[in-house]
Amino acid sequence: MRRLTLVIVPALVLLLLGSVFAAFWSELPEPMAIHWGLNGEPNGSAPRLVAFGLLAAIHVAVAVAVYQSVRRSPGEGPSFTAGLFGISALLLGVALLMVSANQGRGDWRQADEVGLLQVLVLLLVGFLFGTLGWVVAGGRAASTRAEPGTLPRLDVAEPASSIWSGRGFGKVTTAIGVAVIAAGLLVWGWSGIVLVLVGIVALLFSAVRVTVSGERLVVSLGWLGYPSWRVPLATVARAEVERVNPMAYGGWGYRIRPGVRAVVIRSGDALRIVRDEGPDLLYTVDDAERGAGLINSIVSARSE
Amino acid sequence: MLLKLDPASGLPLYAQIAAAVRRAVADGDVVAGDRLPAARDLALTLDVNMHTVLRAYKDLRDEQVIELRRGRGAIVREGSLSAASVRHLAAALVQEATQRGLSRDEIVALVEEEFS
Incomplete structure (x- = not known):
C-alpha cells in the first residue's frame, strides 16, 4: 500500500506538471523565462520543452531515489515520503510560478518579476505537503x-x-540540504541566496x-x-x-x-x-x- | 563506541588513550570501519589540548590500527585487530611482569627465550 503510494503520487504529480505546461503551451513565449535575478527581473531563458523537461527530470530522479530508499530502509518510510511530497509540491509550485510569469508574454524578457516572497511561499507549501506525506506514510506523532x-x-x-x-x-536532513542548495544555485538572486542558506542550516543539522x-x-x-x-x-x-x-x-x-x-x-x-x-x-x-x-x-x- | 582509560597505569594521557583504543580493538569492542571520537570532541570532553588526542591518534595510525583522514576523522582499519592485539599483549606482558617484580632485563630475556 505504501509502495503503491510512492508510484501513484509521483505519476500524478508528473501528469499535473505536464498539464500545467500543456494548458498554457501556446500562450508561453519561445524561449520562456526560467531564471530570475536579484532584482526579481527574468535573466535567463530556455525553450519551453527544456523548462518542462528540467522540472520533470528532477521530479523523476527524486521519486526513483525515494522509492529505492524506502525499499532499502522501510523504517524511514515516513521521512522519505515526507521528502517526496515536499519536493513534489515545491516543483509543482515552481512550474505554476514559471508558467504564470511567462503566460501571455511575447518575449521572455517581459515575464513577471519573481521575488523573495513567492519563494518563501513555495517553501512553506513544500513543508506543509511534506508533513502530509509523513502522515500518509503512517508517521505517528509520539515518542x-x-x-x-x-x-x-x-x-x-x-x-x-x-x-x-x-x-x-x-539521511533526510542531508538530502534536503543538498537538494535545497542545488536549487539555490540554480535559481540565482536573493531567492537563491536564501535557499543556499536554508540548505546550509539543513546540512548543519x-x-x-x-x-x-x-x-x-x-x-x-x-x-x-x-x-x-x-x-x-x-x-x-x-x-x-x-x-x-x-x-x-x-x-x-x-x-x-x-x-x-x-x-x-x-x-x-x-x-x-x-x-x-x-x-x-x-x-x-x-x-x-x-x-x-x-x-x-x-x-x-x-x-x- | 566505549573506551576505557587506565589512570592507574601511570602512563601519560595520550598513551592511555592509544592503549584504550588498542584494548577495545583487541577485545573486539571496536571493529574495522568504526569511527573514533572526533579529536576535538574528545579533547573538549577530557579538558585537554587537542594535540594530546592527536598524538595518540598519530601513534595508532603509525601502528596501522587506524586511518586518519582530513574531515573524515579517525577510522579503524582492516587488519587492525592483529596490529592492536600484539601491541596490547606486549603492554599487558610488561604490566603483569612488572607487577610480579620482574625487571626489564628479565622480561626481555623471557621474550628472547620464546624465540629460541
Missing part, C-alpha cells in the same frame, strides 16, 4: 520514553575513566555527536563538529533512552519544546539527559543505551 525505574546502567569497573561516543546521521567522559559531555553538530558545547555531569541527574519520532518534536533541527531542548537529526533512539535544573537535553545518537548507561553509572558513583 516513547523508557519506563521510569528502568534506567540503563553500564557495568564497567571505572565509569569515571571510561569514554563513550555516539553519533547520529540524518545532518549530524550530531555526543562524547561522554568522567566530568562532562560534549555535543557537536554537523560535519565540521561546529558549533559544539559542553554539559558538566555535575548538573546531570540521570540519562534515559527515548525512541524519537521527529514529528513529536515538530520536525528536524534544534527543537525547543516544553521541558526539553532537543537536537533531532533522525528518527529512532536518542539520549535524553535529565538535569537537576532546567529543561532536559535530547540528542538523536546511535548506541544511546550504553551512553545513558555510562552517564548513570558516573552520576550514581558520584552521589555514593
